[in-house]
Amino acid sequence: MKKILMVCEAFGGGVFTYVSQLCNDMVDNFDVYLAYAVRPQTPKNYRDFLDKRIHLIEVDGFNAGNLLNIANDMKVIKALRKIEKEVQPDIIHLHSSVAGGIGRIAFKGKNNTVLYTPHGYAHILMEPSRKTKVYGMMEKFLGKYSSATILTCCESEDDVTSKITKNHTYIETGVNLKDLSESLDGIRPVENEKFTVFTLGRVTGQKQPKVFNRIAELVPEARFVWIGGGEQENLLTAPNIEITGWKDRKEALAMAKGADAYVLCSRGEAIAMSLIENMYIKKLVLVSNVMGNKSVINDGVNGYVCNTPEEYADRIRNAMKKFPTSLPENAYRDVLTTYNTDVMKEKYIKYYNSL
Template sequence: MEATKKIRVLQTIRQGKIGGGESHVLDLVRYLDKSLFEPVVLSFTDGPMITSLSQMGVPAHVIHTERAFDIGVWKKVKQFLKEQRMDIVHVHGTRANTNVLWAARSLGLPVIYTIHGWSFHDSLPTWNRKARILAEKFITQRTRLNITVSDSNHQTGVKEFGRFKSTVVKNGVNLDKFNSNGTYPDIKAAYGIPAHHLVIGYIVRITEQKDPLGMLRAYAKVCANFPDVTLLMIGEGDLKTEAVNLAKELGITDRVVFDNFRQDVPAVLHAVDIYCLPSLWEGFPIGVLEAMAMSRAVVASDVDGTREAVEHEVTGLLVPPKNETALANALERLIQDQSLRTQLQENAGKCVKANFDVRDMTHKIETVYQQVLAPL
């Protein structure tokens, strides 16, 4: 009896550095049913994600570009798709889509586009925002199927494009990896943080979207009132140098620990008491889900996808974006109220286990793959 042919699925993403979208791809290929699907990954830059994929035994390839709509790589991508004999192309994020869509369509391959947060946002200059809206409208109308990671992102697509369809599949978290009952090394001691200090964690890309400068200014207000608190800022990005300099200007250098991204995020979260994400916009924040899975108290900005992950006063506290006073007040509230902190931690852990298991997310995406290939 002839074995059933596996469905070869290309997962493609803009970079090999590990952020939210890259974590999503790693978990997706890890938990895909390998009796049915054969995943391959294409990234447009090298990085730790490629190493992780190799360790998992998942074929990973790099065609280098750091630009969207880079016509110079389109023929290389087309040749790659031919050689790899793909059945489905699943693109993650705008940049990956713009550099794969032409090649895939020219070969008659179905393209699925997961939008991990829209590329247009209110902080952009008007002309830039309009250009990005037109670009997103163009590519979403030329895919076989779009996946949005939050109801909010779906509604934004409808509002901005008029004609927009998507399947909402919310992100999940790897509960085997992010296990609040696991045993972890003493990260506080490794960083020289006093054992009695309460730790606030900011573990994201240090870019405009994540408002690191607002985070530091809010934390400076906290420092003035609470001496036994340390801020742990883990990440890299174009505002990293500015953030380090701002900490010096605010006189809080001795109360902030900066470090680059680490692969042992669960261990870092285990050392954190309060996880803080003051983003200006989000798709559906995987970092928040990871913190909740580790039963950490969360303070986050009340923006699109985040408010679907965090229930205010139940699994975390939500504050208006770009409001440093509100952010500082929420942090101080949790520092002072251990009972509330504990309640939020317990509720967060239960919520993620019940609603955001990456296995459930993967199963929903597997169903999408089978629907796309089903005869009409």
């Protein structure tokens, strides 16, 4: 079997879910190795999520979480090259920005194929800063001079990539329908007296809480809920917004099932898992017209793509008068046919075998 070396520094959150699922899905067809770092966001029992056939290699010093510590980066590059020499992989697949930056310097692709999946470019997702400028310059430089192919999670992220390198393609992200269905079984929706609009995740600049707050101000007759918490909670000042704080998955799903509409007004995404999950739950979804979101949602067909708070507000008010039932149904069907791990698995097996 071909040997695949997955390299992941950002082993937490959505990237953890993606990479662990991908590793598990590939072990029947490939010899899978995973070089990783443990972050605070990494589940304590992360080994329980991974098939026992996966060869785990923890990389010391890989969890610095940035590309700006040159001395540490050199140590990690040396460690990764040693792993490459010992494993002798046919394919090296780098996941997220730090692994993508350091990995494309460490691996030259002379005796293997190097792939890089950004999971959303950091310089696009994060608020502008010195760090994001450096990351943006790094992506352009490595896109031009590295031999790696950039393998993105959706068409609109691939469109962004086309301005960085000629070597690029995409495979759509998906959710595990069996796990999601089992998670939803027996969960009773939280009942709401008012039309309820919600979002889910950390309250950070990437999720644009200012925009969410403005939408709530424009539709005072509706109830708005932010499931989660974070450092920018102070920006959610509208009197009809409730911030729940972090909830366990069962409670969050119950709140989602009971709500009417899901809003994702982020600065950018690869593909948000929460978006796919709420399409499966048959929520009316309204998203920002940005990388990731606009690949999944076809405006007026399976949800709404919005450019301004006023657009969101108009769509929500119209839905309160006459709910567009066909849109959630279409979104649900899209998950069954495209945005699930069964489809993703078959595409990855075919792609890896083609290299």
